[in-house]
Structure formats: structure tokens, C-alpha cells
Amino acid sequence: MTYLPKPKFRHPSLPANALGFTRRDYEGAVSTLCAGCGHDSISAAIIQACFELSLPPHRIAKLSGIGCSSKTPTYFLGASHGFNSVHGRMPSVLTGANLANRDLVYLGVSGDGDSASIGLGQFAHAIRRGVNMLYIVENNGVYGLTKGQFSATSDRGSKSKKGVVNSDEPIDLIGMALQLGATYVARSFSGDKAQLVPLIKAGLLHGGAAFIDCISPCVAFNNHEGSTRSFDYVRAHNEAVNRLDVIPARGEITTQYAPGESVDVRQHDGSVIRLKKVAADYDTSDRVAALTYLQRRQEAGEIVTGLLYLDEEPVDLHAALKTVEKPLNALSDAELCPGAGEIAKINASLR
Amino acid sequence: MPQRLEATNDFVVKFANVNGSGSASANQLFAKAILRMGVPATPRNIFPSNIQGLPTWYEVRISEKGYLGARGGVDLAVAMNPQTWDRDVKEIEPGGYLFHDSSKPMPDSKFRKDINVVGVPLTEMCNRTYSDPRQRQLFKNIVYVGALSALLEIEPAVVEQLLSEQFKGKDKLIAPNVKAFHMGRDWALENLQCPLGIRVARREAIGDRIFLEGNSAAALGAVYGGASVCAWYPITPSSSLAEAFERHCRRYRTDKETGKGRYAIVQAEDELASIGMVIGAAWNGARAFTATSGPGISLMQEFLGLAYFAEIPAVVFDVQRGGPSTGMPTRNQQSDVLSCAYASHGDTKHVLLFPEDPRECFEFGATAFDLADRLQTPIFVMLELEIGMNERLCAPLAWDPARKLDRGKVMSAADLDAARQFGRYLDVDGDGIPFRTLPGTHPTKGAFFTRGTTKDRMARYSEEGPDYVDNMERLLRKFATAAKLAPAAVARPAQQPTRAGVIYYGSTSPAMDEALDTLHERNVHLDALRVRAFPFGPEVAEFIAAHDSVFLVEQNRDAQMRTLIVNELGIDPARIVPVLNFDGNPITARFIVKAIADRMAGANVTPLRKAVP
Numbered sequence A: 001m002t003y004l005p006k007p008k009f010r011h012p013s014l015p016a017n018a019l020g021f022t023r024r025d026y027e028g029a030v031s032t033l034c035a036g037c038g039h040d041s042i043s044a045a046i047i048q049a050c051f052e053l054s055l056p057p058h059r060i061a062k063l064s065g066i067g068c069s070s071k072t073p074t075y076f077l078g079a080s081h082g083f084n085s086v087h088g089r090m091p092s093v094l095t096g097a098n099l100a101n102r103d104l105v106y107l108g109v110s111g112d113g114d115s116a117s118i119g120l121g122q123f124a125h126a127i128r129r130g131v132n133m134l135y136i137v138e139n140n141g142v143y144g145l146t147k148g149q150f151s152a153t154s155d156r157g158s159k160s161k162k163g164v165v166n167s168d169e170p171i172d173l174i175g176m177a178l179q180l181g182a183t184y185v186a187r188s189f190s191g192d193k194a195q196l197v198p199l200i201k202a203g204l205l206h207g208g209a210a211f212i213d214c215i216s217p218c219v220a221f222n223n224h225e226g227s228t229r230s231f232d233y234v235r236a237h238n239e240a241v242n243r244l245d246v247i248p249a250r251g252e253i254t255t256q257y258a259p260g261e262s263v264d265v266r267q268h269d270g271s272v273i274r275l276k277k278v279a280a281d282y283d284t285s286d287r288v289a290a291l292t293y294l295q296r297r298q299e300a301g302e303i304v305t306g307l308l309y310l311d312e313e314p315v316d317l318h319a320a321l322k323t324v325e326k327p328l329n330a331l332s333d334a335e336l337c338p339g340a341g342e343i344a345k346i347n348a349s350l351r
Numbered sequence B: 001m002p003q004r005l006e007a008t009n010d011f012v013v014k015f016a017n018v019n020g021s022g023s024a025s026a027n028q029l030f031a032k033a034i035l036r037m038g039v040p041a042t043p044r045n046i047f048p049s050n051i052q053g054l055p056t057w058y059e060v061r062i063s064e065k066g067y068l069g070a071r072g073g074v075d076l077a078v079a080m081n082p083q084t085w086d087r088d089v090k091e092i093e094p095g096g097y098l099f100h101d102s103s104k105p106m107p108d109s110k111f112r113k114d115i116n117v118v119g120v121p122l123t124e125m126c127n128r129t130y131s132d133p134r135q136r137q138l139f140k141n142i143v144y145v146g147a148l149s150a151l152l153e154i155e156p157a158v159v160e161q162l163l164s165e166q167f168k169g170k171d172k173l174i175a176p177n178v179k180a181f182h183m184g185r186d187w188a189l190e191n192l193q194c195p196l197g198i199r200v201a202r203r204e205a206i207g208d209r210i211f212l213e214g215n216s217a218a219a220l221g222a223v224y225g226g227a228s229v230c231a232w233y234p235i236t237p238s239s240s241l242a243e244a245f246e247r248h249c250r251r252y253r254t255d256k257e258t259g260k261g262r263y264a265i266v267q268a269e270d271e272l273a274s275i276g277m278v279i280g281a282a283w284n285g286a287r288a289f290t291a292t293s294g295p296g297i298s299l300m301q302e303f304l305g306l307a308y309f310a311e312i313p314a315v316v317f318d319v320q321r322g323g324p325s326t327g328m329p330t331r332n333q334q335s336d337v338l339s340c341a342y343a344s345h346g347d348t349k350h351v352l353l354f355p356e357d358p359r360e361c362f363e364f365g366a367t368a369f370d371l372a373d374r375l376q377t378p379i380f381v382m383l384e385l386e387i388g389m390n391e392r393l394c395a396p397l398a399w400d401p402a403r404k405l406d407r408g409k410v411m412s413a414a415d416l417d418a419a420r421q422f423g424r425y426l427d428v429d430g431d432g433i434p435f436r437t438l439p440g441t442h443p444t445k446g447a448f449f450t451r452g453t454t455k456d457r458m459a460r461y462s463e464e465g466p467d468y469v470d471n472m473e474r475l476l477r478k479f480a481t482a483a484k485l486a487p488a489a490v491a492r493p494a495q496q497p498t499r500a501g502v503i504y505y506g507s508t509s510p511a512m513d514e515a516l517d518t519l520h521e522r523n524v525h526l527d528a529l530r531v532r533a534f535p536f537g538p539e540v541a542e543f544i545a546a547h548d549s550v551f552l553v554e555q556n557r558d559a560q561m562r563t564l565i566v567n568e569l570g571i572d573p574a575r576i577v578p579v580l581n582f583d584g585n586p587i588t589a590r591f592i593v594k595a596i597a598d599r600m601a602g603a604n605v606t607p608l609r610k611a612v613p
């Protein structure tokens, strides 16, 4: 398969955002994934979220590992720089990129094999360092690109297309992210765009390590009876704890809920997340309670989705390292090199 | 009575200590005092990774002639570690000296008849003078330096000056240290025959040279070279490079007003993450490096292939140690040459730099970043434990005030607006080096997708054979450009015409200088060539062609540089005779002289080629 350019055609009546860009300006090349693949819906949600937030496309850097999911950055944000790195190692590449320029928005896209199998270590360490990013795992419980082997997030007891039953315990990336200090944690479903788009928006605006585990069925290898990641299974077991609207800083608040039905949470950048509670007792600010709640509901066979945890005052890696505000990649020679004048002093101190 | 070795400014002292006893700074004081007397001295730290008995050794070669390589053998042993006593005593040359703490009587069987024993009751003196156990331990080291100063005629004023410099800012500590020094010195002058047959005498043999460690120098080079991101994972003997970078950055890269740093250092979770972060940062336009050793290089292989193929600048300082596996983790080797030159799967080749000493570690440490940005590829600075972790006398550091960081072919927003076309992998200039853009540069122009998969010249994904071949051939053109930009090999011609040559690199330098002098004295003449980089410039092939026999001296079992030369330059392997030292001890002139003299015996008299008319 070679690259397919998309016909450049713009309808004059397409709505434009605050920057004057239309939704088309956030699109990428034509997807080469299987028709119906959940990953394509996530790409569409990313495009929608960036468009609605009026993010300048060139100020977003999109990075991924290897897999069908990791291919998707080619299919959105064509005007952004992208980096398809190596299998399971996107987190370190993204961390380095972020160190070099703290002023861009970093979007990491990965798969469940990429993040929970080969890349579990890098996933964990990027989260615990508080890298300012939105990290999305497009979780289909299977290796799509290598044709259907179980991944480390496949549920115990779930059946492969060939009829093999998985006997290993699954890795719960949400639980890990919570324990490792992610400051924005959400789960969603590629089939629920209304929930996913605002979650992506809020995650992009978040100033620390934001993580979304997005269940994304693989129509080729994991959408059959007996799979716990099929469209039907996820629809039947999806339990959203909340719904949200995201109002960017200085944006207009349009959604209205009856008093007591919703809470507003202000993020560090000034944006507001308006949360409409679905599970009345769910508190997004209580990490420990979230862990317990999620495990209880999982035992009951539910797939809990929504915004699961949020710390409005995240401390990111740059804050921890105390780096200067100016991006390191923009420092001048004089700011980097002590110069010839210091050399004499250094030599003198070494005699 | 045993005979007494007699030598002025030409002997080897080896201190045997217990790690953590505070001996390191006392031993350094000893070496520096000799340097301050104008006499070249070269220390080597020997620190097995076996913790039992916590042994460390510090060997100092004193050489008025300025030979800085290891010599082999010990003339004076300062035996301060009971656990290693037997082997320390065994190493002493006949007629040499054994300095020890005589506080506790030792049986005669613990000594040798053919050496001179010098006992000083160090513990007894310290116990009498100090009540605090830590003070007793620390001052014991200064006391033995004092006694040695009397035995070797080291000038006390020099030591006092060094102590006052060392404790500048903590001035309270100067007087007690000076006192401990004189306690040892006075005791020796009163009770022992001073000086010994070996001694130091003031000379002017240092000039403006400086004394520093290669890892620290390389890290300083990285600061000067504009590195702002460092990701690393601790491994001997490279850790002190990253630590030195942090120290230098705190000093030179802290914003005066805000106290914030113009640098970021991350201790990664492993070497995969270290190189991943370096690649991410370099992709995004910051100068970035990692420091590691052989095992780390092995872990980085996949990523290094990505950096080569996706053309990302990255700098790797590989401080080599003995391999394979954990091999000899605290000993010297030059055994990562091939694993770095051809790092990763598929067809790959990388640029390597081989510094000979700390000064060159500084120089290459800075230049590596210019080369990486210019060539858009990983650059390896191949240090070795021998130069990385030891202080070495070398020429002063230099920095041209007019020097600018060479950021290579990076297009700005204005460049993009002015350009007719941007294609990430287009070879516009014919040097194989394409132009790149950094993320965030321009709202509508210059964005591209970086990938390890095949792509066409416009950076579009491709699975077409011709696209792949086109790209791989351009990478070869780029490598040819690298050969022009990398530091050229340095020739050291023999003092008379000869058909024999010798090639060497890295830490072998000082031993080779000495060996060439010795061979010259024995009427064996060789032209020498010090390789400083891979890919090789034309001078390497020319040198081989110009000589009938060429030795290649290196510190690994498999003659890795020879393999690289044979393979890359298409040389008949029979033309290059390997001389290999790989027991982990630094190579000596004695070893080189013997290996070459043995092989050349007769050859110089009747060159084989000309024997038959």
C-alpha cells in the first residue's frame, strides 16, 4: 500500500473555527485500515476535538509506536509533524520531544500491544514522570497488525477468532495510570463519539499526564462472539459514570443542566469541564475511591467509561526539573555555550 | 640486605586501599603534588566490581619523560588493605619498596626478602592524636601522604598549598590537615632512612598542561556543544559523564534571575528509554545525548536503526569496558567498535569518534553535536574507561571565540516561505543530506511524517523497491560526506624512512608514543597513524598502501578495528597484522614493543619482498 493523497476540495459553506480552519484542515491521508475498524472512529474524534478547540494544527506533535493503532497519526492532522517510532517506545520519544519544546501539544497514540505488552515499562514511566501529553491507547484486546494474537489487555476467558481461550490475567491500564500518578484518566469507546470527543478535548488541554483508554474493536480479529472487545459486547456492558462538556478558556458556555445535576471543574489553563453525573456517587477527584469503584464494577462485568480521575493542578515534568520557560530547542548559542572566556578559568582550575 | 631500586622521576607507586576510607582524595593529593613539582604523573583507578574487602587501587606512574601510558610492575606499594596484602606484596619489583602500617606486628612470612620494607605506625599515631573514629580514619590517609613526602622528597610547601586550595571555603579544615601531614612527615624524617632510592625532583616538564578526567571533559564538551537534553541510565564507567554534565549545567546553565535550568536531565528507566528520549528531543530540535557502555549499546540497537533510517541527530557517549555481557565491568577495552559501527538490524553504518585523552573528549564531545545536526544521524563518541574515569595530563582546552553551533540543514518558517518546494528526503545539494523542519515551525508548510518504514523523497509511506533503494543509496552518499567532515587520522612519521607502519586509536596513544620511542632506540622504525574517526578518510587507505607491513594495535580480542578497515576499505586482511591486548589492563609500551619487535625480528634487516631479486 502506498500513500493515498486526499483530493483537496473545500466546500465554501464548511464551517470554520476561531482560527478560520475547517474540519478538513485537521484531516490526514486516507486511512488504510480495515473498513469499520474502531481506530478510524478515534481518528475522527481527534480531528473533531482539535477542530472544535481551534488548536493550530502545526502546534500539535503526534507520536506513536507500531501497530494498526499507531498507524493512525498519518490519517489525522496532516499539517502536524508526526513520528511513528518503534514498537512500544512511543512514550520515551514523546518524553524527549516534550523536553525539547514545552510549548507544543503532545498527542501520543498507541495500541494495547504497544503499551501493555512490549511497552508496559515505557507507558508506566512516562505516566509517573508527569509528561504533559495526551496518551491514547486504542485498545482492541488483540494485535491487529500481526493478525490476531492476544494482547496483554485481553480478558481472561475471552475467546480468539480461532477459538483459543485466553488464560492470562489482563493488564488494566486505567488502574496502572491511576496508581502511577496520571492526573487525567478516562476510559471511552470508539463507538461513542459524543463521549469521546469532549474527553479528548479536555485531555489535550490538561497540563500533565492525561491518559485515555479507548476501547476500539478490531473488526478483522476481535469482533466475534466470545470476545470481550467486540462492538456488541462493549455496547452491552458500557456504564458511563458521567458525561462532559469542555469549555476552553474564554469560551462560551452553552450547555445547561438543571441545578445539582452537574459540576464545573476548572483546569489550569482556564478551561472548564462541565461534568454531568450519571453515577451519582462517583467523585472524579478521589483517586483511591476511583480505584476501588473500578475494580468493583469490573467484577460485576461492567466496562466503566467517562472521566474517571482529574487533578486540576498537575505538576508536569518540566516543573519537576525546573527547566526554563523558553523551549530548550529555541535557546541561542549564547544561552547554551559558556564561551571562550570561561575556558581560561576552567584550564586554570585544572592545574 | 635486598638491593634498592634507584630512580629519580621514573617509577610506579601503587596504593592499595579500602573503598570508602577517604583515601581517594589523599591519593589525588599525592599525584597532584608531583605534578605541581613539574613532573608528569599519571594516576589510574583500579576498582574491581567485586565488593568483598572493598578493595580499590590507585596506581601512579611518575615519568619525567612524560610517558603517560601504564608501565606495568610496581616500585613502591602502599599497602593499606589487609585483604589484598598478599597480591600487593607479590607485585613489587625486586629491590622495590613496601610501605605499610606497622602498628600491629606482622609475621616474617608476610614479607618478601628481595624488597625493602618501610613500616610507619599510622594507626597508632592516629589513635594517639584523634579520639573520633572517622577522624582517625581520614587523617590516617593524610599522615601517610606526609610520610611519603619525606621518603620521596616531595616538597611540603606544595602539599600545604594544595591543601589550602582543596579546603578553600572550609578554611577550618586546612590547619588540621596540614598538621596531620607534618605528623607523618616528621615521624618518617626522624625514624626512617629518607629518601628512598626512588624519589621526585623538581623539573619544568608540565608546561601549560591541565589535569582532568575524560568523562568530565566530554560532559563539558557537551555543554559547549550546546546539548540541552540528557537521558541516561546508570552504568559503569559512564555514569560519571552524566553526573558531570549535571554539575557543569548547574554552573553554566542556570538562569541567574529565575534559578531555572537551560537543560533537562532525565535518569531513564533503561537504555531503551534513554535513547528514545534522545531521539525524541533531537527530532524536536534540541541537542540531546545519552552516556552508556557496551550493555546499553546492545539495548539501544533497534532505536539506533530508527535514528539512522529516519535521519535523526543523536549523540551517544559510549564509555567502553570489557565485554561481552557483564564481562569485565570495571576494566578497559576497545570492544564496542563493531557493535557501534554497525548498530541495529538491516544495512546500517554509524559515525564513530575515538578520543585519545580528556582534551579530545572535550573537543569531540562538542563537535559530535555539530556533526549530528549536520549529518542528521547518530554520532558515537567512543570513550574508554581508561580515559573516561582517570585524570590525565593533557593540553589545555581551547574554544574559538568565533565558533558557532552548526545546526545543519534546518528550514525556518521564512526559508519555507521562500522555498519552491520542501521534500524531507530530497538530496538538494548532492551531499546526501536532506533538509529538515522542526515541529511547530510553520502553520501550513513543512510538516512531514517521520517513520522507520520506507518512504519516498517527499516522506510519504512507500513499499516500492525503487523508493527504498533510492533512499538507501542516498544514505551511502551521506556517509561519504561524513568521511569528509569527521576528524582525520593523525600521522606520526618515523624519524627515518621505513616500509613498516602501525595504526592505533583511543587510549592506546600514550603507550604507543612510548613504544615508538623505545623501538626507535632499538633501531626499529615505524610510521604511525592514529585513527580518530569512522568513516575513514582517504589517509587511512593511503597509509596502508604506502607500507609493506602494517600493525594494528588495539584492545580487544577480535581485532575489531582491523575488521572494520578490511571490510570498509577492501583491504587484503593479510596486509594488517593485529597486535591485541584484551586482558582488561591498559595496554603498555612494554607489550607493544615486544609484540612488534618479535614480529619484525629480521624483517628490518632483509625485507621479504626484496629478498628475491
Ligand SMILES: Cc1ncc(C[n+]2csc(CCOP(=O)(O)OP(=O)(O)O)c2C)c(N)n1
Pocket (backbone or CB within 6 Å): A066, A067, A068, A069, A070, A087, A110, A111, A112, A113, A114, A115, A138, A140, A142, A143, A144, A145, A146, A151
Ligand atoms: C520489536 C518488534 N517486535 C514485533 C513487532 C511486530 N508487531 C507490529 S505491531 C505488533 C502488535 C500491535 O498490537 P497493538 O499495539 O495492539 O496494535 P493494533 O494493531 O492492535 O492496533 C507487533 C507485535 C515489531 N514491529 N517490532
Ligand code: SF4
Pocket (backbone or CB within 6 Å): A032, A033, A034, A036, A037, A038, A039, A068, A069, A140, A144, A145, A217, A218, A219, A220, A221
Ligand atoms: S486488523 Fe483490526 S485493528 Fe487492524 S485495521 Fe483491521 S480492524 Fe483495525
Ligand SMILES: [Mg+2]
Pocket (backbone or CB within 6 Å): A067, A111, A112, A113, A138, A139, A140, A141, A142, A143, A144, A151
Ligand atoms: Mg491492539
